Amino acid sequence: MDTTAQTDHDPALTGEGADKAQALVYPRIDCKDVSVFYSGKQAVFDVSLPVYDRSVTALIGPSGCGKSTFLRCLNRMNDTIDGAKVTGEIFMDGENINSPEVDPVLLRSRVGMVFQKPNPFPKSIYDNIAYGPRIHGLVEDRQELDAIVEKSLRRAGLWQEVKDRLAQPGTSLSGGQQQRLCIARAIAVRPEVILMDEPCSSLDPIATARIEELIDELRKRYCIVIVTHSMQQAARVSQRTAFFHLGHLVEMGDTDQIFTSPRERRTEDYITGRFG
Amino acid sequence: MNNPPETSLQSEKALKRLRRRRAADTRFRMYGLAALGFALFSLVFLISAIAWKASGAVTYHVVKTDIVLTPERIAPDGNASPEEITRNIEGFYTLVRDDLFARFPNAGDSLPVRQDFSALVDRLAVLPLARRVARHPSLIGQSVTVQVPVSDDVDLFLKRSSPRSIPFRIGAGAQISPGQGGGMVLTQPDLDSVRATLTALGEHDGVPSVFVTSQGAVARLSDLGDEAASFELLAGDVADFGGTPLKGLIVTVPESRRTISDLQIAWALALRSEGVIRRVPHTSLLTRTDSTYPELAGSLAAIVGSLLTMLVTGMVAIPMGIFAAIFLEEFAPKNRLTQLIEVNINNLAAVPSIVFGLLGATLLLGTFGLPRSAPLVGGLVLALLILPVVIIAARAALRAVPPSIRSGALAVGASRMQAVFHHVLPLAFPGMLTGAILGMARALGETAPLLLIGMVAFVAEVPSSTTDEATALPVLIYSWASNAERAWEPMTAAVIVILLALLVIMNVIVVMLRRKFERRW
Amino acid sequence: MADHIVSAFTDELDKIAADLMRMGGIVETMILDSCQAVDRNDHDLAKDVISRDPSVDRLEEEVERQIVSLIARRQPMAHDLRSVFAALKTAGELERIGDLSKNIGKRALMLDDAVSANMRHGVARMARPVSLQLHAVLDAYATSNADTAKTVWESDDDIDQHYNSLFREMITYMIEDPRTIGAGAHMLFMAKNLERIGDHCTNIAEFIYFQITGEYLMPHERPKAPNTGV
Numbered sequence A: 001m002d003t004t005a006q007t008d009h010d011p012a013l014t015g016e017g018a019d020k021a022q023a024l025v026y027p028r029i030d031c032k033d034v035s036v037f038y039s040g041k042q043a044v045f046d047v048s049l050p051v052y053d054r055s056v057t058a059l060i061g062p063s064g065c066g067k068s069t070f071l072r073c074l075n076r077m078n079d080t081i082d083g084a085k086v087t088g089e090i091f092m093d094g095e096n097i098n099s100p101e102v103d104p105v106l107l108r109s110r111v112g113m114v115f116q117k118p119n120p121f122p123k124s125i126y127d128n129i130a131y132g133p134r135i136h137g138l139v140e141d142r143q144e145l146d147a148i149v150e151k152s153l154r155r156a157g158l159w160q161e162v163k164d165r166l167a168q169p170g171t172s173l174s175g176g177q178q179q180r181l182c183i184a185r186a187i188a189v190r191p192e193v194i195l196m197d198e199p200c201s202s203l204d205p206i207a208t209a210r211i212e213e214l215i216d217e218l219r220k221r222y223c224i225v226i227v228t229h230s231m232q233q234a235a236r237v238s239q240r241t242a243f244f245h246l247g248h249l250v251e252m253g254d255t256d257q258i259f260t261s262p263r264e265r266r267t268e269d270y271i272t273g274r275f276g
Numbered sequence B: 001m002n003n004p005p006e007t008s009l010q011s012e013k014a015l016k017r018l019r020r021r022r023a024a025d026t027r028f029r030m031y032g033l034a035a036l037g038f039a040l041f042s043l044v045f046l047i048s049a050i051a052w053k054a055s056g057a058v059t060y061h062v063v064k065t066d067i068v069l070t071p072e073r074i075a076p077d078g079n080a081s082p083e084e085i086t087r088n089i090e091g092f093y094t095l096v097r098d099d100l101f102a103r104f105p106n107a108g109d110s111l112p113v114r115q116d117f118s119a120l121v122d123r124l125a126v127l128p129l130a131r132r133v134a135r136h137p138s139l140i141g142q143s144v145t146v147q148v149p150v151s152d153d154v155d156l157f158l159k160r161s162s163p164r165s166i167p168f169r170i171g172a173g174a175q176i177s178p179g180q181g182g183g184m185v186l187t188q189p190d191l192d193s194v195r196a197t198l199t200a201l202g203e204h205d206g207v208p209s210v211f212v213t214s215q216g217a218v219a220r221l222s223d224l225g226d227e228a229a230s231f232e233l234l235a236g237d238v239a240d241f242g243g244t245p246l247k248g249l250i251v252t253v254p255e256s257r258r259t260i261s262d263l264q265i266a267w268a269l270a271l272r273s274e275g276v277i278r279r280v281p282h283t284s285l286l287t288r289t290d291s292t293y294p295e296l297a298g299s300l301a302a303i304v305g306s307l308l309t310m311l312v313t314g315m316v317a318i319p320m321g322i323f324a325a326i327f328l329e330e331f332a333p334k335n336r337l338t339q340l341i342e343v344n345i346n347n348l349a350a351v352p353s354i355v356f357g358l359l360g361a362t363l364l365l366g367t368f369g370l371p372r373s374a375p376l377v378g379g380l381v382l383a384l385l386i387l388p389v390v391i392i393a394a395r396a397a398l399r400a401v402p403p404s405i406r407s408g409a410l411a412v413g414a415s416r417m418q419a420v421f422h423h424v425l426p427l428a429f430p431g432m433l434t435g436a437i438l439g440m441a442r443a444l445g446e447t448a449p450l451l452l453i454g455m456v457a458f459v460a461e462v463p464s465s466t467t468d469e470a471t472a473l474p475v476l477i478y479s480w481a482s483n484a485e486r487a488w489e490p491m492t493a494a495v496i497v498i499l500l501a502l503l504v505i506m507n508v509i510v511v512m513l514r515r516k517f518e519r520r521w
Numbered sequence C: 001m002a003d004h005i006v007s008a009f010t011d012e013l014d015k016i017a018a019d020l021m022r023m024g025g026i027v028e029t030m031i032l033d034s035c036q037a038v039d040r041n042d043h044d045l046a047k048d049v050i051s052r053d054p055s056v057d058r059l060e061e062e063v064e065r066q067i068v069s070l071i072a073r074r075q076p077m078a079h080d081l082r083s084v085f086a087a088l089k090t091a092g093e094l095e096r097i098g099d100l101s102k103n104i105g106k107r108a109l110m111l112d113d114a115v116s117a118n119m120r121h122g123v124a125r126m127a128r129p130v131s132l133q134l135h136a137v138l139d140a141y142a143t144s145n146a147d148t149a150k151t152v153w154e155s156d157d158d159i160d161q162h163y164n165s166l167f168r169e170m171i172t173y174m175i176e177d178p179r180t181i182g183a184g185a186h187m188l189f190m191a192k193n194l195e196r197i198g199d200h201c202t203n204i205a206e207f208i209y210f211q212i213t214g215e216y217l218m219p220h221e222r223p224k225a226p227n228t229g230v
Helices: A017-025 A067-073 A104-110 A125-135 A142-155 A175-188 A205-218 A231-237 A255-260 A265-271 B012-055 B082-087 B089-101 B111-118 B123-135 B152-158 B192-201 B262-273 B300-331 B336-348 B353-367 B375-400 B403-411 B416-444 B448-452 B473-481 B488-517 C007-040 C043-074 C078-110 C117-143 C146-154 C156-176 C178-213
Strands: A027-038 A041-052 A056-060 A084-092 A111-114 A193-197 A223-227 A240-245 A248-254 B059-068 B143-149 B165-169 B175-178 B184-187 B209-214 B217-224 B228-235 B247-251 B277-281
Touching: A027 A067, A027 A223, A041 A067, A041 A223, A041 A240, A056 A067, A056 A231, A067 A193, A067 A223, A067 A240, A104 A111, A111 A175, A111 B403, A125 A142, A125 A175, A125 B416, A142 A175, A175 A193, A175 A205, A175 B403, A205 A223, A205 A231, A231 A255, A240 A255, A240 A265, A248 A255, A248 A265, A255 A265, A255 C078, A265 C078, B012 B488, B059 B089, B059 B152, B082 B123, B089 B111, B089 B123, B111 B262, B123 B143, B152 B262, B152 B277, B165 B192, B192 B217, B192 B247, B209 B262, B217 B262, B228 B262, B247 B262, B262 B277, B300 B336, B300 B375, B300 B416, B300 B473, B300 B488, B336 B375, B353 B375, B353 B448, B375 B416, B375 B448, B403 B416, B416 B488, B448 B473, B473 B488, C007 C043, C007 C078, C007 C117, C007 C178, C043 C078, C078 C117, C078 C178, C117 C146, C117 C156, C117 C178, C146 C156, C146 C178, C156 C178
Parallel strands: A041 A248, A056 A223, A056 A240, A111 A193, A193 A223
Antiparallel strands: A027 A041, A027 A084, A240 A248, B059 B143, B059 B277, B165 B247, B175 B184, B184 B228, B209 B217, B209 B247, B217 B228
């Protein structure tokens, strides 16, 4: 899939075509034999999966197939669950982020995450976004912080809607706006990778379309991994798709290949609605 | 086929089933309402019973009179040092009593009469006056207005609560003429109601006493004839009966079976009609400390003791409980050990409070040698008692914070600590505080552990620090309730009301905090 | 392949396939019958063939309508998507084949009794392999057999050779006897129609192959007969 085909008006990105082409060749994140155990029970089995930069990788599969669990390996969110153990290597820019030496808190500032249900903090819209930059010391003064807040909201396509009510609580927004606020919150700490765990599952189709449009916009700058239950959504937003089943990575390939002529029978059965 | 099928919504079977289901629904609702109604009724009954009893202690009777503080009486040895003055209660008492006694020149001066008269006011009642004079020695020789509570028997009688007394009217047509022995005779009185009442009461160890009063004069019925009734004068002068309408009072209990004599009743009635004995708000209940005389007793020491105890309890239990809960809920790994701790915390909440008292008595008093009867020890014991409650409530509050908030914070790169303190805690705080205050409310009402660590002591001084001897409100209720005199009953009820008021205040604080800080997500 | 969880989906796909097979059946007889009408100078049969074409058109419309509705409502994926796509294209091809057969029938009506049996035989001879080709490709569709489809695709060459020889034969007739030029021209168009039908069969084979395997048969890899210059 060629991402350079996208029309790109962002001045910061012009002339980066060569880099982008290269980024597609070398994966941003490279997982080798990742397994996850929950209290001794294995949930993910030896998954090896490259994730390419400036593109969207979709993880699909039936419930309980380990796709969310795998996603949470990429920012070490599994560390927060008691009894969870992750083995294998996950290379990000050549560094194994699954090693104990890597501080998960620092990692999470590089790998943002957006959740299934919009979960804005019960604070003002401004504070929701400003929280990350504040705790990471990304800003020196109020002006800088204002700038980050505005930029993040603009990138999340929310600025026009909320610029006059930044002091209102984030929970006062609609579901779709809340989810975009969460995306803006993730962007604000300047991550390189954004993980999305079923970001549209609680939204109506219009809000979903907005988020999908936003994802398409964001992939010009970020490496995005999205878990979704909706195969149509995976087909719409992603460039690469990985199909998980019972904790195994069954098939991984370009999205159009997966959705027109998957190689594996299980993938075929799943995406054509023949499962079970 | 025109008949509807069996499964139709209109069929006989369906309608029958519907009726049965509706009946079951109604029955269930009725059970619920009945249970609720019973609970509500019990509560209303309890509250109103206590309030009714306590209403007797809202006011009380005092003697209010002007006396001259003659130095001879107050400082007979010429020693006017504060200590001496305070110690000379007898002198003050004599001043007050003599001032009152002087109002009854006809009473005679025999010793039994004097003794009888002395019982109108308890000796210790003048202690505040003595202290006041000791503080301001310049008052000696001056005329001052003193206000001294009458003894509990007189107070109860004047409140018509014990012994029971029934007022009656005497028709205006009655004529008064002096009788033999300084007494008087009423002719043509309309005393049918008195006769009926006396007949109804019957004779148990004596006849009920019947009084008539007018102004400062009081007479007792000695003989009730068909045409005339003869009275003997107990206080005041026959001349006082002239003109003014007479008021009658039947004291239903015969003199031999009550603690207040007819003479005392007469004096009390006379003093009241002269305005010397008057009913005033019973503020001393809140401003005085415990006493063996009900009319002199107050709950200030217990209130302060309770507050000091609560201070210690709160300062120990709330931070400890909240931090323990945060650690258990947010940081502790979920393993056998923490599970064991969890189970034990839950069990601890069910341990009878007296066990905590035993623990306090042996450990804090015995091993650590902390002072007995001190709010410090009481507070620590109560803190231990409510700690499980606080922990459980705080954990519930933490658990009520949706995990998505934690995940959200962690995902933007907050550490676990930051996630908890920046996001979870502010959300859980109202709930935690609610639990803490409810725990405190429980501690406030706890008696048993305090009994065991000696906070049941008679405390006449207001404690000023957490290591002073003190008692607490529920303990005061317990000890007052076990006193014999009738006068303690309304007092006890009044303290119960004070305790309930404190509890209500705490609950109101809880509600207000919730309103103010509760945030939806 | 297992049934869909939503059984109506399977039913709808089956219905499309069945309609397509019906269409194929009709078209197949149209080829044979039109050529037989030419061979036997049977004008009634020719008219009959012509009268069958509208039903083919209606079936095509019906299949298209079903497919559009199925795409809108079910969003077919993978094999389903490919089979729906193949069915849509195949329906179009079959409709074209129907048109071409009708055209042969129309030309049969224009031939008079003077046309020799030899000339008529030439077209009838060519009709057989073409209809076999269509039969084989429909077989491949019905049995989801990619190999059969590929065989059909590769054997288009035979049809082309038939066409070439028939072309030369007709030219010979027309040179020998200029009075046959009118009939010969008709014959040449009929032969061309049959050759086109063969091409359509090849296309159908490609779609079926794609439907089954998800891969494309590349046209330039196909064995090709020497160009006749026509």
